[in-house]
Structure formats: structure tokens, C-alpha cells
Amino acid sequence: YQADQTASVVSFLATLLTEHETDISPALAGRIRRSIRAGVDALDDSLAEDGLPEPCQNLWENMIGRFTHTAATFLQAYATVAAAPVDANLSDHAAAQASAVFEGLDRLWDDDREVYALRFREGSLDSRLDSGTFALVEAFAAYDRIEDLGPAALSRLETHVETTLDGLYREPVAGEDGVAGLVRFEDDPWRSADQNGEKLWLVSTASGAPSAPGLAATHDAHQRQDDAEACRSRAHDVSVRWGSGTPSCATRG
Numbered sequence: 448y449q450a451d452q453t454a455s456v457v458s459f460l461a462t463l464l465t466e467h468e469t470d471i472s473p474a475l476a477g478r479i480r481r482s483i484r485a486g487v488d489a490l491d492d493s494l495a496e497d498g499l500p501e502p503c504q505n506l507w508e509n510m511i512g513r514f515t516h517t518a519a520t521f522l523q524a525y526a527t528v529a530a531a532p533v534d535a536n537l538s539d540h541a542a543a544q545a546s547a548v549f550e551g552l553d554r555l556w557d558d559d560r561e562v563y564a565l566r567f568r569e570g571s572l573d574s575r576l577d578s579g580t581f582a583l584v585e586a587f588a589a590y591d592r593i594e595d596l597g598p599a600a601l602s603r604l605e606t607h608v609e610t611t612l613d614g615l616y617r618e619p620v621a622g623e624d625g626v627a628g629l630v631r632f633e634d635d636p637w638r639s640a641d642q643n644g645e646k647l648w649l650v651s652t653a654s655g656a657p658s659a660p661g662l663a664a665t666h667d668a669h670q671r672q673d674d675a676e677a678c679r680s681r682a683h684d685v686s687v688r689w690g691s692g693t694p695s696c697a698t699r700g
Contacts, residue, residue, distance in 0.1 A: 450493045450503045454520035457486035458589075461524070461531040468532055480533055487528060487541060490521055494544065498551020505566070506579050507631055512566035515555045516579030519586040522548040526589035542593055549590055549600075562607045565632055575633040576614040578651035584608065584661040591665060601669065608658050615655065617647060628652035 460483050468476060495501050500517045504510070525545035529538050555564050557574040565577040587596060587604055615629040629652045630645035631637070637646060 448503050449506060450500050451506055451517045451520040453486060453489050454524040457483060457490065457524040458527045460486065461527040465531045483528055483533060484537055487537065490524060494521065497554060498547040499554060510566065512568040512573065514566045515563040516577065516582050518548055518552055518555065519580065519582035523586040523589045526593050529593045545590055546594060556603065562610050576611045577632040578615055578629050578654055580607065580611060581654045581658040584658045588661065588665050591668065601665065605662060608662055612655055615651065617644065629655045
């Protein structure tokens with residue numbers, strides 16, 4: 448079961464209700480509210496007492512564990528519901544759950560590598576870099592709309608994003624169509640065939656590209672202009688690198 452899918456649907460419905468409540472019929476709004484409540488109930492069933500989702504399948508459908516990506520989608524879902532025009536009891540409950548997940552993310556932080564790990568599995572961290580963890584940028588922004596993020600959390604997120612962008616980016620290799628971009632995660636063996644390293648993924652590249660400007664916006668909201676400018680500079684570097692005509696995939700796929 449990929450619990451992040453349920454969370455993503457809840458986030459979408461809560462955002463739809465927040466941004467378009469006046470554009471939809473009362474009957475449809477009621478159906479959306481009922482679906483949101485059912486979705487939150489499902490998330491609650493999958494959330495453990497330590498604030499992290501229980502073991503499940505990851506978004507890449509190739510591992511089991513307690514993933515940072517899954518936790519990020521839960522955080523975004525709960526926070527988005529808390530800010531949506533739903534009844535007060537549901538809003539308060541979602542806010543409390545968002546805080547629990549935000550605190551639970553501490554268990555996934557690797558102090559030595561200064562990143563959020565790919566997953567927690569069998570009592571230890573699997574601290575490989577994972578492009579799925581870019582979901583933390585939107586999740587933290589959503590949480591920041593209901594609960595002020597502290598400077599330590601922002602600094603952690605910035606370090607994580609920078610390290611993950613650097614660590615997953617692969618330069619073009621001569622003789623291989625000049626492909627550049629991000630791999631899914633470190634040591635990814637999927638269909639690498641006779642390639643020297645991990646296969647590049649357009650989905651990973653597309654999720655990594657907006658992470659720096661997204662983080663810059665959060666820094667701006669906290670009057671951290673120097674940090675915001677550094678993120679915007681990083682975003683410019685990324686856009687130049689990936690917008691320079693370099694192919695994003697090989698001719699063989």
C-alpha cells in the first residue's frame with residue numbers, strides 16, 4: 448500500500464476547496480468535505496504513535512519501510528486540511544496531526560550526513576539520498592501556513608535540499624546522448640543495464656528543479672533574505688543547467 452497516494456488526494460481536495468469553494472455547488476462542496484474527512488480517517492489509521500506513517504511501500508514501488516517522502520505527504524495533507532474551510536473539529540484535529548508528523552520527522556534526520564534519510568527500516572536509517580524527499584519543500588510550506596517554522600527547521604531543509612540536488616545530479620557522459628539530470632535515489636539498480644551508474648529519471652529532475660525556488664519563497668516569508676537569495680541563485684544555476692538544450696532523456700528511453 449502506497450500511503451502517500453491517499454495523502455496526495457487529500458491535499459488536492461483540501462486545496463480545491465480552499466481555492467474554489469465559491470466556484471462549486473454546495474452539493475459538490477459537501478461531497479468534497481466528506482471525502483476529505485474519509486481521507487483524514489485513512490491517514491490516521493496509517494499513522495503510528497511516533498508521528499510517522501507505519502511501514503508501507505514507497506512511491507517508486509520497490510521498497511518497504513517508513514519513508515521521508517510518505518511522511519512529507521502526510522504533513523502536507525494534514526496541514527492543508529487544517530487551513531481549509533472544513534468544520535472546526537476536523538481542522539483542529541488535522542492541525543494536531545500535522546504537528547505530530549512534523550515532530551516525527553526528527554526520527555528521519557541523519558545528523559552525520561545532515562539530510563533526511565530515504566527511510567527508517569529495521570531499527571536504523573537508510574540515509575541514501577532520495578529525490579522523493581523534495582516533497583518536504585511543499586510540506587514545510589504548508590505547515591508554515593498553520594504553525595510558524597523555526598529557524599532550525601528551515602536550516603535543516605535548506606541543507607537537505609542542497610545536498611540532495613548535488614548528490615543526485617549526474618553530468619552528461621560522452622557517448623551517451625549527452626543526458627543530464629537527477630537519478631531517483633543513490634545506488635538505484637533499476638534498468639541500469641550496462642550504464643556506469645543509476646538511470647536518470649525525468650520525474651526526479653522535474654521534482655528537484657522547483658525545490659530551490661520553493662524553499663526561497665519560504666525563506667522570504669520569514670524575512671531570511673540572504674537565505675532566500677542563495678536559494679534563488681541555486682534555482683538559476685539549475686535552470687541554466689537544465690534549460691540549456693541538454694537532452695533530458697536518452698534516445699533509448
